[in-house]
Amino acid sequence: MEKDKRKIVRTTAWSPGCGSHGGCGFKLEIENGKLVKVEGDECHPWNQGRVCAKGLALTQYVHHPDRVRHPLKRVGARGENKWQQITWEEAFDICEKKLKEIREKYGAESVIFAQGTGRDIGGPITYLCYAYGSPNWVQIGLAGHSCYTPRQGAMFVTNGNYTMADCSQFLEKRYEDPQWVRPNVIINWAQNPINGCFDGFYGHWIVDCMKRGSKLIVIDPRVTWLASRAEIHLQNRPGTDGAIALGMLHVIINEGLYDKEFVDKWCNGFDKLKERVQQYPPEKMAAIAWIKTEDLIRAARLYAQSKPSAIHWGVPIDGNPQGTVVAQAIAHLWSITGNIDIPGGNVIAKAAFGVTTYPFTSQEMADLYGEEMVKKLNELRIGCDRYPMIKGFRGWVQPDVLLEQLETGKPYKVHGAWIQTSNPIGGQAADPKRHLAALQDLDFIVVVDTFHNPTSVALADIFLPAAALSEKESFRNWWWPLTNMVKAVDSGDTKSDWEINLEMANRLTTGPIRFKTVKDLIDDRLKPAGITYDELAKRGSWYAPKDGSSVPYYRYETGMLRRDGKPGFDTPSGKVELYATRYEEWGLDPLPYFVEASESPVSTPELWAKYPLIFASGRRVPVFFHAEHRMIPWLREIVPDPVIEINPQTAKDLGIEDGEWVLAENNHGSAKFKALLTPTAHPKIVSVGHGWWIPEAKPETPGLFDNWEHNCNQLVPMGTQSKSGFGGGAYKTSLCRVVKIGAKDSK
Amino acid sequence: MPRKALMIDYEYCTGCHACEVACKQEHDYPVGKGGIHMNEIMTTLPNGRLRIDYIPFPTAYCDLCAVRTKKKGETTACAKHCQAQVISYDTVAELAKIMENKAHAVMFTPK
Numbered sequence: 001m002e003k004d005k006r007k008i009v010r011t012t013a014w015s016p017g018c019g020s021h022g023g024c025g026f027k028l029e030i031e032n033g034k035l036v037k038v039e040g041d042e043c044h045p046w047n048q049g050r051v052c053a054k055g056l057a058l059t060q061y062v063h064h065p066d067r068v069r070h071p072l073k074r075v076g077a078r079g080e081n082k083w084q085q086i087t088w089e090e091a092f093d094i095c096e097k098k099l100k101e102i103r104e105k106y107g108a109e110s111v112i113f114a115q116g117t118g119r120d121i122g123g124p125i126t127y128l129c130y131a132y133g134s135p136n137w138v139q140i141g142l143a144g145h146s147c148y149t150p151r152q153g154a155m156f157v158t159n160g161n162y163t164m165a166d167c168s169q170f171l172e173k174r175y176e177d178p179q180w181v182r183p184n185v186i187i188n189w190a191q192n193p194i195n196g197c198f199d200g201f202y203g204h205w206i207v208d209c210m211k212r213g214s215k216l217i218v219i220d221p222r223v224t225w226l227a228s229r230a231e232i233h234l235q236n237r238p239g240t241d242g243a244i245a246l247g248m249l250h251v252i253i254n255e256g257l258y259d260k261e262f263v264d265k266w267c268n269g270f271d272k273l274k275e276r277v278q279q280y281p282p283e284k285m286a287a288i289a290w291i292k293t294e295d296l297i298r299a300a301r302l303y304a305q306s307k308p309s310a311i312h313w314g315v316p317i318d319g320n321p322q323g324t325v326v327a328q329a330i331a332h333l334w335s336i337t338g339n340i341d342i343p344g345g346n347v348i349a350k351a352a353f354g355v356t357t358y359p360f361t362s363q364e365m366a367d368l369y370g371e372e373m374v375k376k377l378n379e380l381r382i383g384c385d386r387y388p389m390i391k392g393f394r395g396w397v398q399p400d401v402l403l404e405q406l407e408t409g410k411p412y413k414v415h416g417a418w419i420q421t422s423n424p425i426g427g428q429a430a431d432p433k434r435h436l437a438a439l440q441d442l443d444f445i446v447v448v449d450t451f452h453n454p455t456s457v458a459l460a461d462i463f464l465p466a467a468a469l470s471e472k473e474s475f476r477n478w479w480w481p482l483t484n485m486v487k488a489v490d491s492g493d494t495k496s497d498w499e500i501n502l503e504m505a506n507r508l509t510t511g512p513i514r515f516k517t518v519k520d521l522i523d524d525r526l527k528p529a530g531i532t533y534d535e536l537a538k539r540g541s542w543y544a545p546k547d548g549s550s551v552p553y554y555r556y557e558t559g560m561l562r563r564d565g566k567p568g569f570d571t572p573s574g575k576v577e578l579y580a581t582r583y584e585e586w587g588l589d590p591l592p593y594f595v596e597a598s599e600s601p602v603s604t605p606e607l608w609a610k611y612p613l614i615f616a617s618g619r620r621v622p623v624f625f626h627a628e629h630r631m632i633p634w635l636r637e638i639v640p641d642p643v644i645e646i647n648p649q650t651a652k653d654l655g656i657e658d659g660e661w662v663l664a665e666n667n668h669g670s671a672k673f674k675a676l677l678t679p680t681a682h683p684k685i686v687s688v689g690h691g692w693w694i695p696e697a698k699p700e701t702p703g704l705f706d707n708w709e710h711n712c713n714q715l716v717p718m719g720t721q722s723k724s725g726f727g728g729g730a731y732k733t734s735l736c737r738v739v740k741i742g743a744k745d746s747k
Numbered sequence: 748m749p750r751k752a753l754m755i756d757y758e759y760c761t762g763c764h765a766c767e768v769a770c771k772q773e774h775d776y777p778v779g780k781g782g783i784h785m786n787e788i789m790t791t792l793p794n795g796r797l798r799i800d801y802i803p804f805p806t807a808y809c810d811l812c813a814v815r816t817k818k819k820g821e822t823t824a825c826a827k828h829c830q831a832q833v834i835s836y837d838t839v840a841e842l843a844k845i846m847e848n849k850a851h852a853v854m855f856t857p858k
Contacts, residue, residue: 037772040828050830056768194761194830204830207759211832225761228799622763634771637778638764679789679797 006031010041012483012541014476015119016421016450017062017469018055019625020197022119023047023478025541026055028470028488035062035470035489043540045174045481046202053623054196057634062468062489066631066695067450070493072463078440079701081457088495091462096507098444098461099132102415103508108133109380110415112397114140116422117626118148118199120474120485122358124501125420126395127521130369131505135377135384136414138397140422140439141429143718143729145399146318148199150727152360153393154327157582158335160570161561162360163346165310167205170347170480170552172544175208179553181344182209184306185231187217187299189330190241191314192224195620198314200349200478206312215306217299219244221616221732222645222687223680232299235682238616238732239597240289241320244296245329246594247285250277251300252336258304259338266556266569267335269579269590276591288594288602290684304337308344315618316732321597321720323727324389328580329592335576341553348561350550352482352543353529357475365395385411387725388586398725400718403431406438416444419455420497421466426454426693426707427627430716430729431668433708448500451631454693454704454711465494472496473533475522481544482529484522486537498522588724597733598720599667601684604735611666611735612684617712618731619645619687627691642692642710644673646738647681656740664688666736669714675738686738688712690731750856751811753823754842755802756833758851762787762801766825766834773812773824782809783825802853803834809857811836 007030014022025044029037038058042049071091076082086094102111113129113136115121129137139145155162165186171177186209193203206226210216216230219241227233236244252258253274263270282300286293303309311334313327320326339345351360359365366374374395378384382405383398384391390398406414417439422428429435439445439459447460456463471491475484495503498518506513515521522533529543536543545551549560559565568574572581577590584590596603601614623635630636644664646656656662658677663670664686673688681687690712697706708714715734722728762785770782788800803825805811812823816836821827826834835842839856846852 049827050832051765051769051828052830053764053768056765056772056828059772194763204761204763207761207831211759223797223799225799225801228797233796622765623768633778634768638767679791680799 009486009488010540011470011486011488012044012046012476013055013469014474014485015469016466017058018052019119019628020054021117021200021478022476023197023200023202023483024051024055026051030488033489035059041540044542045172045544046169048174050204052196053635053638054625054629057632058470060632060634062470064451064631066452068452068463068465070465074461079458081700083463088493091464092503092507094462095446095504099416099508102443103133106413106415109135110413112136112138112140112402112414112417114138114417114419114422114424116428118358119421120476121421121497124497126359126365128418128501128505130373130377131509131511133510135381136397137395138382138402139399139428140402140419140424141432141435141718142399143430143716143731144319144323144721144727145396145725146323146727146729146731147315148318149394149396150318150323150722151313151327153389153724153726154324155331156361156393157571157580158328158331158577159340159348161348161350163334163340164201164349165312166344166347166552167209169205170550172481175212179343181308182212183214183308183310183344185215185217185303185309187219187303187309187311188226189219189311189313190316191312192220192226192620193312193314194225195622196625201312217302221682221685222619232295232302234289234291234295234299236289236291238316238614238685239320239600241317242322242326242329242592242594243280243285243288244291245326245333246277246280246592247282247296248300248303249273249329249332249336250280250285251282251297252304252333253277255301257301258336262338263336267576267578268573269577270336272591273332273578276593280594303333307337307339308342309337309339310344310346318727319729319731319733321595321728321733322593322722324722324724325589325592326727332578332592335578340576341555343553347552348555349479351477352480352545352550353548354550355477355482355526355528357477357525359395362392362394383725389588389724389726392586398721400721403435403438403718406441415442417442418446419459420448423449423453423455423627425458425704426711427691430713430731431718432711432713433669434718448497451695452699453627454707457699458701458704464500466500467491467494467496472498473518473522474498475526475533475536480550481542482526482536483542484533484536486541586724597730599730599735600733607667607735611737613650613736613738614685615664615666615715615734615736616685616687616732617716618690621689624689624691627693630693631695641674642689643676644738645676645678645681645687647683648677648679650683651675651677654738654740656738660740661742663739663741664715664736665739666715666734668717668734671712671714672709672741686736749838749840751816751836752839752842752854752856753805753811753826754835754837754846754852754854756849756852757800757802758849759831760801760803760833761831763830765828765830766803769824769828770809773815774808776808780808782806800851805855805857811857
């Protein structure tokens with residue numbers, strides 16, 4: 001790369017770096033070949049010039065002294081943290097040899113390909129996984145696969161497509177576009193979106209709408225800032241979102257507040273739904289959820305009577321017991337009120353130009369890799385034999401079944417793991433000690449990442465260093481507009497996830513080699529947009545369609561949702577399926593219902609007597625994304641310690657002072673946190689952040705960067721998955737007690 | 748030159764810390780030093796509900812982004828990157844006019 005004295009490169013951010021689900025336009029300032037500053041791109045419709053704390057600290061991430069910058073080979077025992085620097089050629093040769101050996105001896109299915117959260121990885125890792133021939137694309141330890149996919153599954157069966165709260169994100173001129181109408185009411189359900197850009201949604205879009213007049217209903221166990229600005233705040237017990245949704249459906253249906261014309265014309269099964277919800281009167285549902293009946297009724301009326309109204313939701317929905325059922329009930333709310341694909345409602349989200357980066361549906365998988373291939377792989381995927389929905393939707397391994405299979409070797413033994421952009425031991429895996437023990441048995445483990453972390457130190461045989469977002473060529477299409485990541489600086493001896501996986505795929509594939517370079521591959525995938533990677537970069541890294549099926553609104557009327565071009569929704573009946581025939585086909589109840597978590601104040605009163613607080617993990621902060629960023633000085637300064645939020649009265653009863661280190665413990669395990677006494681916490685609910693390992697602590701086992709001191713997932717079990725296989729991870733619903741362990745400010 | 752200031756519309760400040768990191772990047776301030784500091788204020792309202800307000804405060808290290816604003820004619824780094832777009836940089840007189848119509852706002856005149 002030429003060493004310009006100073007230049008500005010416009011790109012779209014999508015990990016590694018800011019780390020999050022991405023989408024923002026950045027102007028990277030490069031001086032003498034080095035990234036010196038990040039500014040928001042005012043011309044980019046996604047963020048319109050703003051950048052969050054994580055993005056603004058990008059220089060400290062990219063130039064961090066602890067970044068791994070060369071491929072490494074383990075020389076000591078796993079966990080000793082002893083490494084030898086090797087060349088990429090050596091690293092690729094070792095990986096090729098080992099993975100081919102395993103495939104020959106045990107079959108391709110005996111290697112799992114693991115990623116973490118939804119970043120610039122779903123594309124490259126599925127590409128490698130399928131080239132190798134394995135059906136096992138997985139998020140290790142993500143109990144019940146409780147992140148977005150359960151909600152996607154419910155939307156797929158109900159609406160045939162995915163929807164999002166309409167904050168004008170599918171219009172190039174955004175809030176200025178005359179087609180857009182601001183939602184009169186937004187239900188912000190189980191998320192604090194201002195802390196990031198989760199699930200392809202820039203959180204502050206909600207604030208943009210508030211400033212333009214949208215009123216809020218917030219459903220959240222914590223009093224968040226958004227809750228404090230809401231017309232109605234339902235401060236519910238974690239795991240009861242389904243009760244609230246069913247109670248609201250009861251009110252809206254029985255009071256006749258639904259959109260009769262839309263229901264008659266575009267929905268199936270309304271009478272069956274009406275009959276079902278009679279079991280869920282608001283009084284009963286409010287009592288279950290620890291909220292006031294009148295508030296639940298007011299919320300239902302306000303939402304239904306304020307059209308257009310939108311619902312924005314978060315990952316705790318997935319972790320509800322029967323997450324796919326809860327998400328279905330919530331999808332029914334926007335469906336029966338006719339708030340789907342209208343301006344200011346829940347707009348249908350389709351990828352710009354139909355370009356796929358990260359396959360979000362089975363259909364996208366089939367389009368990329370062929371029906372036959374997808375069908376064949378579905379037969380052997382871990383969890384498919386037990387869960388028809390796992391077999392029928394998207395292509396993920398069921399993570400709870402994986403853990404059992406790692407331990408028992410049945411129905412087949414897993415021998416290898418390719419873990420990329422994921423730190424299950426220090427991050428997403430519930431019951432991380434059980435996972436560490438199970439994964440130790442594997443013959444060969446590759447970790448691809450930017451920094452060492454508990455997983456790489458404990459398990460990697462080979463470590464491959466990944467390039468940061470400013471150092472790579474990639475593309476992003478989640479959902480709109482079509483964007484790309486432009487290589488602004490030299491990547492040194494690191495490589496992008498796409499580069500690594502394309503090279504490995506070309507070495508391992510049993511089929512023809514289609515692409516020699518990443519740019520060839522990207523250009524091929526961009527074909528539906530009629531643009532190349534370089535052309536996209538020249539446009540400033542984004543390109544918005546003027547028309548076509550990804551442009552709203554009312555596409556169910558125009559035939560833009562279905563492959564056959566007929567009006568209607570992309571479901572078997574062509575209607576919004578209030579009665580889900582796909583659930584029925586998968587052996588599931590086609591209508592929504594409510595169940596308690598397997599451990600809860602109601603289902604296990606004896607456990608509740610011993611552990612009288614609900615342990616809600618995964619509390620987000622704006623300066624970290626999951627298990628990342630604790631080594632970034634400007635960010636760690638803002639949140640230096642893992643905290644547990646406790647209501648002041650509860651803390652007083654326990655003799656706990658603000659700032660004191662405490663132990664949260666339960667029947668599954670324990671972890672240490674610093675007490676943060678706050679009236680935002682419900683007296684019976686404590687909240688902790690997740691992904692806490694301490695980069696400055698000792699890396700080697702047994703400590704693994706103090707992972708076992710602070711990893712909250714030690715209190716969260718595996719094996720609580722929903723009947724569908726998707727949803728039900730108890731990340732928000734475990735029970736615990738909190739005890740004092742020491743003096744103020746001492747560990 | 749009329750006096751310049753920062754106005755914070757704290758009806759909508761979400762406490763996201765972007766202003767703090769934007770300031771650090773702009774001035775290359777190390778840990779422990781920053782030109783703007785976010786404060787959290789909680790009030791129990793007469794109806795029993797909790798109100799949370801966030802107010803970023805320009806510290807002694809705030810120079811109103813002298814290089815950015817004077818040499819480049821841009822707004823301050825905190826105003827540019829404020830995710831809720833609640834920080835305005837302008838003259839005291841102009842900001843005072845805008846404040847007339849704000850539900851909750853505060854003006855700071857750092858020097």
